[in-house]
Amino acid sequence: MTTAAKTSTEREHGTYAKYKLDFCRCYRCSFACSEYNRNRERAILYGTWQPYVDAEPVRDHVRVLLEFGMGWKQAAAVAGLAQTVVARLMYGQPKRGVAPSRGVRSKTASALLAVEPTLQNLAPSACIDGTGTRRRLQALVVAGWPQSRIGERMALTPGNFGRVIRAPRVTVRMALAVMAVYDELWQADPRAHGVDNQGYNRARNHGAARKWAPVGAWDDDTIDDPAAEPDRGENVSQTTALAENALWLVEQHGYTRQTAADRLGVSKAALEKAISRTSQSAQDQSSEPRLAWAPPKCGEARMYRKHIRDGETPCEKCKGANAAADRRYRLTGSRTEAA
Template sequence: MTDHVQGLIAQRPDLPVAAIARKAGVAPSTLKALLSDVQCGPDAARTVSRTTAARLLAVALDGLPHRDRGYGGRSADAAPALRHVRALLTAHPHLSQAALARAAGISLTTLAAALHDVDAGRPRRIQAAAADRLLALGTRTPLPEHATRRGDTVDAQPVADHIRALRVRYDRASTAFIAQVAGVNASTLASALIDHERGGRRGIHTNVARRVLAVRELPPPAFPRRSHVTEIGLLRRLRGLCAAGWTLPAIAQAGATTAKSLTDFTRTGTSTPAVRGAILTAWDRLAHRPGPSAQARRRAAAKAWDPPLAWDEHGIDDPDTIPSGTRMPGRSQHWDPSLLQHELAFFTRHGLSRPECLRRLGLSTMRARQLLYPPPAAPGTPHTTAT
């Protein structure tokens, strides 16, 4: 079926693919997608319904529109008119395609599609009257004047700078997502920014600017950029949350992802931007709160996973760093007064009481007292501290 269509295109290179689709009674986007998949190789080929295939196979070369009979015999080659339009857009940066389309009395979509085809070197025909009106722009027909800014708009530069700063601070912070957080229409915001980049003077609506500038923090799935985060660090964070009593569904919900995505990451060890953001967001929200699942804690303990407080933010992403305040399997901890004081200070900063600290460290109260307050050495006997 696609071979038949490609044969028609080879014999009629002047005819747009959309004309073949219209003749067959199928959507042009469907036919273009089929041809695009064929160019990507046999593995990308897709299937279509029997009705669509039959309609395309029924198209005969003689039944296709003739180049001289387009628009009822009133068509013309679009290249001269569109080259004139492209020259106007280059010479007058304040002009937009929409303004020229309105001045020539044609639709913006028609002008944009014709420009796209002519710029790509593809043949294109448009109505002869429309071509004449486009060629008259700047000669017989005056060009549109500079757009004047409405009274309810402001300069878009502060908004553009603010969005750029948010995208620098956050991963996955698209303009559409920022518009969603701000509660404004994404198309309106994108259109204003595009017009601003082209040097347009339209500005941006005051209410839109106020809402966008009020956005200071972005929620998930956007997350602050952390270039130092490693895959091992993400895995340690995920395991640490499980050790604190959080289940994978709860972690996924806090990070705005799915439990399956987290499971796939634990199996492959390779994170996607979505999983990366989800784990970092869940870590910030849950790391210093005990989870409700005793089963998650038991499973993590059976696998010797270290809890969140065993890591500090500077060492969790370093593969050579060992956790603080936890015993590694098969390795005994050598305690001395300075190390114990360091560990107690670390846990105390996170709100743990002295008994909770000692329980995390695996020390009894008596052993901790012996380390922190050793008995005085006997006269003549060098003082030693058991480790």
């Protein structure tokens, strides 16, 4: 990789990289984000009509990848193109006095436009916002995973683990390692993986004392977004939290109530009681905490996804909600409506 990875303070405002990696939502960065999407969508559209397209929007796209610390050689590799093709597009052939070309084959263009600055494509040493990393580690502790056990899996010393779980910024390498360990552990029962009751309870109490949010308080759209709040009422009672987590496992991950009860370490009877008590108090609209996780209803973007998962054709209301969420994502970088 030829481009040095930038730290957050070095990243300039008015760039898509600042928007995406540092979650800056200032006017200039938001504008850069919508320009990035507009440029890319337009260029893709033109490329579907003509054998040759204007090279400038494609160069713009590669420049954005460079801002992300990706390097044009890596962009070529990910696009499946020869390095010389990308070098000529970007820099021409200086030794022969040939300037960068005005046009480019649409096949080349679409291969490069398909390369997006995802975490997997970035320089491992690039520095990004640590919000999602912290939340993932904290949620695992809340689920009963001792910090030492999580750290072991990532080959982190306890001291380093303690730093990462609080770090405002992390490297891409660390963010990816934490995502991998989270995906592996979040739905596993620590006690079925060699964690004794004492360690399990100590971890849960540690997380609860710090009001860390459980796995169920986040979804893929919110966990990395510093502006997103965990999806739960303040001071969620034990009963509500239990019902919430169980319903979430059932609705989102196809657990039965029995397997959800097993996962959460309670009897099925206790779980049924918690669910009925929680929905009761939600109906009462008393001062009790509300049931923060409600099953998806038609007219919500997440119901659109449920229709698809269930093999149904999404209804018009859900189609509308999904389109609105997509639009919001293009404008703000988040599919979730601001509170």
